[in-house]
Amino acid sequence: MSTELTEQLAAQLLDLTGDQRQGLPTPVFRLVSQLTPMINVDLLVRDDAGRTLLTWRADEFYGPGWHIPGGIIRFKENIATRIAKVAEAELGCTVDFSPQPLTMHEIMAPHRDVRGHFISLLYLCTLRTPPAASLQAGEAPSNGEWRWHDDCPADLIRVHEMYRPYIAPTLPGTLP
DSSP, X not given: OOHHHHHHHHHHHHHHHOOGGGOOOHHHHHHHHHHSOEEEEEXXXXXXXXXXXXXXXXXXXXXXXXXXXXXXXXXXXXXXXXXXXXXXXXXXXXXXXXXXXXXXXXXXXXXXXXTOEEEEEEEEEEESSOOOGGXXXXXXXXXXXXXXXXXXXXXXXXXXXXXXXXXXXXXXXXXX
């Protein structure tokens, strides 16, 4: 493919994406996720009793299971803004958070190119407002619902196994 054609196609693609700060159309996002690592924030929401707030996820990439709420940082979006947007979108609440991440992990899905490479930053958060009662999980959780956990659940999504020590610390209120 010639440089000129590549530049034309790139310009057309940019024209079709709109304001990248608002997120990308799904086909463009999938393309970008095949070309570069995604940077995301994950919110470790803990309470005074040492419980962790997790949300249920069931999607084509990770299957069903509990996970730490998180989201991909948008173009020219700062980390604090993404943390606030994740708390609102996934939990229906606001949070305070430590300015430095607890840990950073590089995640690569060896058999998948779409959404196959992430740099994940884990932030310790506390609730400023309670999570939305309408999103609280019942006996059988549905996609997007939350629940407090005293221990790390057996059905944690596989990609979040790296966070198991943070979800179930040995003593309430402590972290690894």
